[in-house]
Amino acid sequence: MSAAALPAALGGVLRRRPLGGGDVGSSEEVHLADGRRVFVKRYAQEGGAGMVASEAAGLRWLGEVDGAPPVPEVVVAEGDVLALELLDVAGSVRAGAGLAELGRGLARLHAAGAEAFGVVPDGAEPHLGSLRVPVRPTSSFASFWAEQRVLPLLRTTVDAGGIAPRDAAAVEAAAARAEELLGPPEPPARCHGDLWWGNVVRTRDGTTWLLDPNAHGGHREADLALLDLFGGVPSSLLAGYEEVSPLADGWADRVGLHQLPPLLSHAARFGGAYGPAAGDAARRA
Numbered sequence: 001m002s003a004a005a006l007p008a009a010l011g012g013v014l015r016r017r018p019l020g021g022g023d024v025g026s027s028e029e030v031h032l033a034d035g036r037r038v039f040v041k042r043y044a045q046e047g048g049a050g051m052v053a054s055e056a057a058g059l060r061w062l063g064e065v066d067g068a069p070p071v072p073e074v075v076v077a078e079g080d081v082l083a084l085e086l087l088d089v090a091g092s093v094r095a096g097a098g099l100a101e102l103g104r105g106l107a108r109l110h111a112a113g114a115e116a117f118g119v120v121p122d123g124a125e126p127h128l129g130s131l132r133v134p135v136r137p138t139s140s141f142a143s144f145w146a147e148q149r150v151l152p153l154l155r156t157t158v159d160a161g162g163i164a165p166r167d168a169a170a171v172e173a174a175a176a177r178a179e180e181l182l183g184p185p186e187p188p189a190r191c192h193g194d195l196w197w198g199n200v201v202r203t204r205d206g207t208t209w210l211l212d213p214n215a216h217g218g219h220r221e222a223d224l225a226l227l228d229l230f231g232g233v234p235s236s237l238l239a240g241y242e243e244v245s246p247l248a249d250g251w252a253d254r255v256g257l258h259q260l261p262p263l264l265s266h267a268a269r270f271g272g273a274y275g276p277a278a279g280d281a282a283r284r285a
Contacts, residue, residue, distance in 0.1 A: 004042065006030065007078040016040075025051075029086060037086040038075050047132075048080030054124040055082055058215030061121035062192065068109035069102060069200075069210045090204040093197065102200070102208045103240025106223065110189035111245055114217025117144040117188045121215055128214065128265040131156065141186070141219050142178035145261075150175045153264035157275065162267035167279025171260060174282040181257055181285050183221075184248050191218035196230040221251050225258035256281035 006013060012033030019027045019039075025048065027041035043051040056077035063071045072084040093102070116137035120126050126135035133152055138144050154171050157163045163171075174181065192199070193214030202208050224241070227233050241247070259281050267274035 006040065007076050007081055007083070009076045009078060010038070010040075010083060025080075030083070036075075038083045039072070039086045040081060040083045043080045043082075050125045051127070052077050052080055052082045054120070054127065054214075055212065057121040057123035058193070058213040059084075061124075061215050062109065062190070062210065062213055065109050065112040065190065067105060068112070069105040069208055071210050071213070087201060087209055088204045089201045093200045093202045093208055098202065098206060098208050099234050099236040100240030100243075103237040103242075104244045105208070106195075106237075107220075107241045107244035110191065110220035110223065112190040114188040114190050117141050117217050117219070118148055119188070119217040124215065126216065128153070128261065131265055131268065135216075137217070141188075142182050145182060145219070145257075146175040146178040149261040150178075150264065153261055153268065157264050157268040157278075160268045160271070162269075162271045163264070163275035163278060167275055167282070170279045170282035171264070174257065174260065174285045177285070181254070182219075183250055183254055186219060186248065188217035189220040189223075191216055191220065191223050193218060193223070195223040195226045197227065198230070200227075219258065220245075221247070221254055222258040222261075224251075225255045226262055228255055229259045229262060254285075256284045 010030070010032060014031040014033055017029045019029055025041050025043040025045070027039065030038050030040050032038065042048070056074045059071045059074055062068065072087060074082070074084060076083040116139060118126070118135040119137040120135070126133055131153070133148065135148055150171060154163070154168060158168055192210055193216050194212055195210070199211045200208060201211060224233055260278055263274050263278040263281060267278055
């Protein structure tokens with residue numbers, strides 16, 4: 001990426017340092033002539049401009065909420081290039097102080113709400129990682145979960161050979177019982193949407209930040225379930241969350257259901273153990 005042109009809106013560039021990349025693009029640290037340092041990433045795949053617009057819109061939407069964990073400022077979003085304020089990251093978020101406040105902040109974020117399940121911020125496109133998913137905003141979370149997340153992702157995973165027939169049948173059976181299994185009705189929450197621990201960082205001043213959202217109107221339990229899937233949810237974080245907004249009875253029994261969409265997304269893209277894990281989560285329901 002270091003040889004590629006940067007948007008003129010960034011102004012003069014003093015130097016650039018490649019930082020590597022993930023499964024959708026590459027990134028670098030850029031020092032600007034006006035003294036700012038920015039984190040720049042380029043989405044190299046087809047549809048990169050849509051991914052940039054979606055992330056920028058999601059960051060701005062999450063950043064509107066007072067008392068929520070902060071998100072980086074969007075400096076430039078142009079074509080397939082996104083430039084954000086560069087954070088001075090240090091240390092693990094899953095250890096030490098600040099987890100209770102993170103829980104309180106997530107509760108405030110979720111309580112800010114959304115117009116419907118499946119709604120995305122203006123300018124964003126619905127997606128799960130690099131997978132596009134169909135979305136029709138709805139007032140029913142069970143319908144959104146089953147018809148617009150689980151079953152479309154299951155079809156994609158089956159087509160990719162990422163799940164065995166026995167596990168696929170278990171997922172279908174869980175989707176058919178969505179109304180029964182997903183707990184009491186809740187209003188749409190303002191969700192980060194990709195809240196695994198790699199997207200939660202702490203800066204040297206002790207502030208905890210959220211990165212790389214797939215922001216949408218969703219169920220608050222789904223954000224917590226994703227944290228649990230990739231590292232667990234510390235008790236101090238849950239205690240802080242419930243100080244602000246107690247979770248509904250039985251929420252822990254629904255964690256596996258909320259983990260089905262990310263498990264299926266990973267099974268479709270990477271295969272491996274994710275397909276069996278999806279089947280196990282569905283059978284536990």
